[in-house]
Amino acid sequence: MQSAHLREHNLSTVLAALAAASTSAAPISRAGLAKRTRLTKPTVSKLVEELVNASLVEEGEPISAGAGRPMVPLTPARGTLLAIGLEIAADHVACLGIDLAGEVLSHQIEYRKVTASSAEDAIDLAAELLGRVRAEAGDLPVVEVVVAVPGRIAPDDGRVLSAPNLDWTEVPLVGRLLAHPELAGLSVRAQNDNRLSVLTEIDHRPGESFIYLRGSTGIGGAVVLDGALMTGTHGWAGEFGHTVIEPGGATCRCGRQGCLEAYVSYHALRERAGLGDDVLIEDLVEALSLRSDRAEVIGMIGRSLGLAIANALNVLDLTTVVLSGYLAPIADELEPVIRETVEQHALAVEAGPVLIERSDGHADPALRGAARAALQPVFNAPGAWIGRTSPRSH
Amino acid sequence: MQSAHLREHNLSTVLAALAAASTSAAPISRAGLAKRTRLTKPTVSKLVEELVNASLVEEGEPISAGAGRPMVPLTPARGTLLAIGLEIAADHVACLGIDLAGEVLSHQIEYRKVTASSAEDAIDLAAELLGRVRAEAGDLPVVEVVVAVPGRIAPDDGRVLSAPNLDWTEVPLVGRLLAHPELAGLSVRAQNDNRLSVLTEIDHRPGESFIYLRGSTGIGGAVVLDGALMTGTHGWAGEFGHTVIEPGGATCRCGRQGCLEAYVSYHALRERAGLGDDVLIEDLVEALSLRSDRAEVIGMIGRSLGLAIANALNVLDLTTVVLSGYLAPIADELEPVIRETVEQHALAVEAGPVLIERSDGHADPALRGAARAALQPVFNAPGAWIGRTSPRSH
DNA sequence: GACGTTAGTTACGGTAACTTACTAACAACG
DNA sequence: CGTTGTTAGTAAGTTACCGTAACTAACGTC
Known part of the structure; x- marks a missing residue:
């Protein structure tokens, strides 16, 4: 690393720490940043000064918290970029x-x-x-x-x-x-919608590692390692939809056989439930809830997901699964079925429980x-x- | 980053570049290191001086390569640590x-x-x-x-x-x-043998990303992302042996059903081939080659591996698979079977060929x-x- | 032997971050 | 109401790292 890059690196560290603090809880002071970043107070002050001058960070009104000089809260600047x-x-x-x-x-x-x-x-x-x-x-x-x-x-x-x-x-x-x-x-970039959805989840789980499964039209997803989205060669890592859960099984819309999506995609479920193609994704869960074989359908979804999840957990050695999209509202019902299947097949359970959680359903x-x-x-x-x-x- | 860490960081960069160069091909000079690390010549000289004084690096006899001053080849020091x-x-x-x-x-x-x-x-x-x-x-x-x-x-x-x-x-x-x-x-650490084996492979494929599958007693493996071994929560990432390839299938020694190892482990193969338990792992391949149903057995191994590989490739979005252990000598025969199975199930093939390669079989x-x-x-x-x-x- | 080329060094300067010591602004206590 | 203690933030001076520019060293070539 060249010395010119050191400043850049530290600026980035400080700004990131600042943003992380202000999204999670109370805003942070210069002194707080110094502690978190392990830089010294004068260094942080200089860097913050630069960021404030550049309108990337703004100072709030001093807040007194018990003894000592009140801190000046710092937040990412509003309305500048x-x-x-x-x-x-x-x-x-x-x-x-x-x-x-x-x-x-x-x-x-x-x-x-x-x-x-x-x-x-x-x-x-x-x-x-x-x-x-x-x-x-x-x-x-x-x-x-x-x-x-x-x-x-x-x-x-x-x-x-x-x-x-x-x-x-x-x-x-x-x-x-x-x-x-x-x-x-x-500068314009395009990205898969599921991979972008998970960013919202990462904000709520900073630094964590988990598998993210999102039910929309198909089953999309992503792999998050230590708070960072895994990309893979083509940027498709975590596309669980076409994991094979039954070799030679049902034919998927992708032309392959036995894909997860051949069993739990929107279309597969709709057809199985005997619903017309005018049912919206958002209404799918409700439509299912009216049916008498609801438990059976939930069981099928859970077992299918469980197999895909178990294999993914084995390969990745992770312990947390987050369900999102139309899987989120039925997560509580799916959880026991998925858990049972995962515990039958995944190795990670030997070291402790596997967590199957629900996304904090943000809108869009x-x-x-x-x-x-x-x-x-x-x-x-x-x-x-x-x-x-x-x-x-x- | 603190300024004291900058030196450490650059020392590490230089030493790593030096080691990488000397394992791959001809040793490297200070000037060469400067180019690779993007540091300047004086900086590299200073860092190298420190490493030489510390007996971490040694200078060789100057080598003349065409015009200009001959370079002083640098190599990691021998016999000092x-x-x-x-x-x-x-x-x-x-x-x-x-x-x-x-x-x-x-x-x-x-x-x-x-x-x-x-x-x-x-x-x-x-x-x-x-x-x-x-x-x-x-x-x-x-x-x-x-x-x-x-x-x-x-x-x-x-x-x-x-x-x-x-x-x-x-x-x-x-x-x-x-x-x-x-x-x-x-300082003593313990590690899984398959995960250590892959380090030898990484040396030969610096910076690459691949899945590593090793046949020994079971089927072990590892996931390598950009030249770095993926760890996972418990350090077990890449344990392909217990990927489920057939739900409700053969019972594995781990007690689960349908694991890859229930089909292609040493024990499973030995039993299938009707061999006694006195056949060594090293001799397994040779023993198989004497049998008339060799092609069928290879096909079964290939299809089983192919399924596990396809699922792993889907989740990880990688394109290279390296076969090692007793899989290496039969890699050429396995390749077409694995390729066919993978192409049936993996998405990555849409973007280009999946490479199935053989490890450069190092001893132990x-x-x-x-x-x-x-x-x-x-x-x-x-x-x-x-x-x-x-x-x-x- | 002059010249071009590449490797490596020397001397110097800029800059970033650390150390130390300070001021600022509060609460608690007597 | 001042004194004391505590925490936030600043100022000045120092250290240390790296980069720039210019050099020397050691070769081949014409």
């Missing part, structure tokens, strides 16, 4: 703008059916919504734009390889977005996660953003 | 002492059946062999001792939880070893890996070893 999340889903397009503090500066959503033929329209709409968000946020400097898509994305150029839910194949999403004037000169975690991801460059390299913020308004 | 690997296996106990250059300073091995009742004897023998190694190496300062055991080890205190191959359960291995005078004051990779692991502290924190080496002898 704009991070933008976009979401393209089967029935809507949305855009969310947040600032460094995670505060929502603007939220735009349009409900519209997105299909293969309307791909261009959806992309145009996304650009338009993004334009509205930028305007409503007061034309702040934009950190980055991250687009959530329910499909597979080529890591190099942001092409959507396939998004079954949208009926998209080979859509050059990022390229098309960049062609719009609203996005001129911006994918969109929020996309915006959070768009914030990341600032925390990774604060130095690059010094001098590029809008001066504080209030 | 001792890293010790121990191995406790079903039929032998061994000890290997190497120096920073990876050169073998002493190798001791005793063939003896190790079982539950002879656990104490085996540990005594290990300590004795270690004493011989230290003596033969000339009482050099010992970096660390790492013990390879074919079983599960508690990460906190080095207890062997279970080692089916040795018939051990709950053996306080590290504690017992430390009680011997030969190991007084040394577990023991060698243990010694390599025992070397690691020096590369991680060279500063701590400055002033603690034995002065060069030759």
Whole structure:
């Protein structure tokens, strides 16, 4: 490491510690940061001074906590930078703008059916919504734009390889977005929606390691190691949907046999429950609850998930599973079935209990996660953003 | 990061780059290190000077390569520090002492059946062999001792939880070893033998990501991400042996059903081939090759492995698989079967070919890996070893 | 033997972080 | 109401690391 990078590294450390503290609990002081980062007080003061001058951090009113001089609370600056999340889903397009503090500066959503033929329209709409968000946020400097898509994305150029839910194949999403004037000169990335959803979960479980399973159209997911999202070669790590749970079993929409999704995807469940294709994902659970064979269906879902989870836990040696999406509302019922299956097959249980937990169901975690991801460059390299913020308004 | 750590960090960087260069190809010069580490020549010179003075690095005779001043080749110092690997296996106990250059300073091995009742004897023998190694190496300062055991080890205190191959359960291995005078004051760690074997493989594939599968008594393995061994919560990540490949299938020795090991472990194969339990692991492949149903057996192994591999590849999103142990000699025959199964089930194939490769069969990779692991502290924190080496002898 | 080239060193300067010692602002106590 | 103790934050000076620029060293080539 070169000495010039040392400052950058420490700036990043301080800003990250500051953000972590202010999301979790009470804001933190310079002295507190010094303790957490193991840097000295003068060093932290200098770094904080730099961050405050650059409008990346703001000081609050001094707070007295018992004896001693009151601390000056530090928080990520509000309203100085704009991070933008976009979401393209089967029935809507949305855009969310947040600032460094995670505060929502603007939220735009349009409900519209997105299909293969309307791909261009959806992309145009996304650009338009993004334009509205930028305007409503007061034309702040934009950190980055991250687009959530329910499909597979080529890591190099942001092409959507396939998004079954949208009926998209080979859509050059990022390229098309960049062609719009609203996005001129911006940095745009696309990501799988499930992988972005998990970012919201990571915020609530800093530094933890867990498997994340999300039921939406298919079964998506992610692997989180020590608070960091595992990527894999193509950025697809944690795609549990096509884990084989029964060799030669039911045929999956992907053409393979015995995939988890052949048993517990939205479509598989809908068909099994004898429901029409007009039942929304959100209503699937409720529709199931009306049926007499509910327990049986829950049991089937639980055993299928349990097998996939057990294998994943064996390979990864983790002990925590977080259920999200339409799995979250039935997590309590699924838990005993999954637990039984996991305990039959997973090795990790030898060392202690496996935790099967429910996600703290945030509204639209994918969109929020996309915006959070768009914030990341600032925390990774604060130095690059010094001098590029809008001066504080209030 | 504190400024004092910067030096340590750069020392580590330089030493690691130096070691990497000298294992792979021709030794490297100060100028070469400067290029690789992106530090400047004067900085590298200063750091190298420190390492040379500390007897961690040694200079060779200048080598002229075309025009310009000849370079001074730098290599990790030989015979100044001792890293010790121990191995406790079903039929032998061994000890290997190497120096920073990876050169073998002493190798001791005793063939003896190790079982539950002879656990104490085996540990005594290990300590004795270690004493011989230290003596033969000339009482050099010992970096660390790492013990390879074919079983599960508690990460906190080095207890062997279970080692089916040795018939051990709950053996306080590290504690017992430390009680011997030969190991007084040394740092001792225990590790699973398969996880240590993979270190030898990592040396040959620096920075790569792959799944490692090793056939010995059971099917062990490891997951390597960007050249780093994945640990998991208990240090068991990559234990593929008990991946479920057929729910409700054959009963495994672990008591579960449908495990991979229930189909392709040494015992399972031996029984299937109708061989007695006097066939050594090393001879298993040869014994199989004499049978008329060889192709069928290979097919069964390949399909079983393929399923486990496909699921692991799906979850981890990796594209390379390395086969080792008794799987290595039949890797060429297994490859087409595994490939077919993987292509039927794994998603990664959509993005390109999955590579199924054979390990560069080193002799006794577990023991060698243990010694390599025992070397690691020096590369991680060279500063701590400055002033603690034995002065060069030759 | 002058020149170009590559390896490595020397001298110097900038910068970041640490040490020490201070001031600031409060509570508790008598 | 001052004194004392405690915690937050600042100021000044020092240390140490690394980078820059310019050098020397040791070769091959023309």
